[in-house]
Amino acid sequence: MNIRFNKSILRILIPCVALAVLFLASLIYGAVRIPVGDVLSILTGTFEGKGTWQSIVLQSRLPQAITAAVAGAGLAVSGLMLQTLFRNPLAGPSILGISDGANLGVAIAMIYLSVSSYLSIIASAFIGAGCVLLLIIRFSAKVKSNVMLLIIGIMIGYLASSVISILNYRASADKVHQYVMWGMGDFSGVSLDKLPCFAAVAGAGLLMAVLLIKPLNALLLGETYAANLGINIRRARILILFCTGILAATVTAFCGPVSFIGLAVPHIARLTTGTSNHNRLVPVTILTGACIALICNLLTILPGSNQVLPLGAITPIICAPVIIYVIVNRNNIHYFN
């Protein structure tokens, strides 16, 4: 009993420590070399050196690290909820077309309306994602089968991508470039003054995910059993879709599309905890998602160089091997059986 209790604590404690270390590393390591002592004195408010360094640590690295952690956590937990809801290990936040809706909103704003201000981009991403989310929720009331709902989500995603292709086809090179750069994902776009807004909405989504643990566990047994346990299936489905939609829309609006984290992290969490019980899985997924996003954020800076790589090129390098491992070892992984 004691050993089991200790193991449970360790499973939470390890990602907590990893998160703290990675968060600190994100403040210390960057394209500009700032000594560790100086970073620490900047954080404690005792630094009296270069003003630019202070600005880099407090205005650039700090909001970027918080954004990465919150975005990673949000994407990961929304991936977990969708995988449970659809009983499909390859479901993720981008599968329901919500990210594509955000992409479409941004494409219309950037390419068609020639908008470039950050707030307009966020608003357009939210509107795009919100429209798709409402559409999905509307369909969820009509379509009872989760598989069919998943297919509808994929089709909506294709429709949005198709419109984006048409917009890109006729757009100027400048605007296509601007849109492509946005589409590569970026944790550095959220400035310190916009961080509270991002963290508040994403935080509400994360809190809602924690509150949905009970219906998520019930859904693991199948919809009929869950209904017998007193779970209102229709309500639970709408709440899960709403929660994942809000998280995916918020992260995509503020950071651009960030792929693979929502898909891979729930598997990493299941493999490390060895359970499908959401009581343990949800917190571990949130913490692991934050850690993986921070690792990806750190890897965007080429060591020994001041050049940066796009986030969209890094997340698959970290996450795709996990998904391949899960698919190849599907029969040996107990949570599939």
Place this chain on the structure above:
Amino acid sequence: MSKSFLAGCIVCIALLYGCSGRGGGRPSFDRGGAVASSQTANYASGFIIEEFEGYTRVILRDPWDTTRIRRTYLIVDCSESIPDNLPEGTVIRTPIRKAVVYTTTVASLIEEAGCIENICGICETEYVTSKEARGRIGQGLIADLGPSTSPNVEKIVEIEAEAIIASPFENSGYGSAEKLGIPIIEAADYMEGTPLGRAEWIRFYSLLFGRKEVGDSLFSLTESRYKALKALAQNVVSRPTVMLERKYGGQWPVPAGQSYVATMHADAGADYIFKDEEGSGVTSLSFETVLDRAVDADFWMLKYNAPAPMTYGDIEAENPRYKAFGPFARRAVYACNTAISTYYDDITLHPDAILADFIHIYHPDLLPDHKLKYYFPLK
């Protein structure tokens, strides 16, 4: 037996290696006949023009591997018969009467050479700024061929184009246009590292339309103007520091130290902050790197594409951290709206005009009467 076989293999490989030299496609520059005159470009590194008895040979170097030949064109006048001793290469009968041009910048150069009537199709016509060219598009004399990445090939056949002038991209072909049997002329001027190297490509383009003398004189004019302006700013006492462009997504793309843009700012008497970045293209830096190195820059020059003029409020709304830069606080940001100005039309043949803008901004006393044409102070 196996030992002798192995030894034989090693000898064969050694012989083959010895015969091949470094890089299979290395230019050999064999003459293939008596050279009447060779006109190796003075500034451009991408092409060589050689005149032979009955034809002119133009060798295009691969911009991504200058030790390799990318294309060889054999230009033969329509009024003369094709010589028997032609070496290997793409034969182009000149003057080309009907040419399809994939980029509007090259189209504007051809227009300057006085050959607008010889253009029968342009891709992305929405970027055409010239009134005459727009009029011809309106009259249907120049066909709109759609995007340059996937042009309307059936239309190219229908308008009976004799040649396609296209910009090359590394490791990428021209799709079904390559199967039409129409010569594809690669316009790699944009890969040149110096403004005059880029401008010199007018000599090659003019040659294709039988306007060699016009091309040579246009280039000479640009060369003399550019050199005069450069000489004006060469001995300035102080060189103001300049930062370029702005952040896109997670990256801040800046022209590398050997790019023609970097060269132009140096020629205008400025100290380009990222001149030490290696390469001739664009380097993607992080925001913090740019902030660390350019926070105290004297000037900030950027380009944008928007229907309305950009303001300080716009760039602040785009990213509040731009406020930290010195040029923002001192109101020393200059911007070029590429949607309205002819910057991209003029960058190839008239770098002198853009250089004059730069000199006037950095050293107003050197060109006091100059009126800005491309870059304007942000409101």
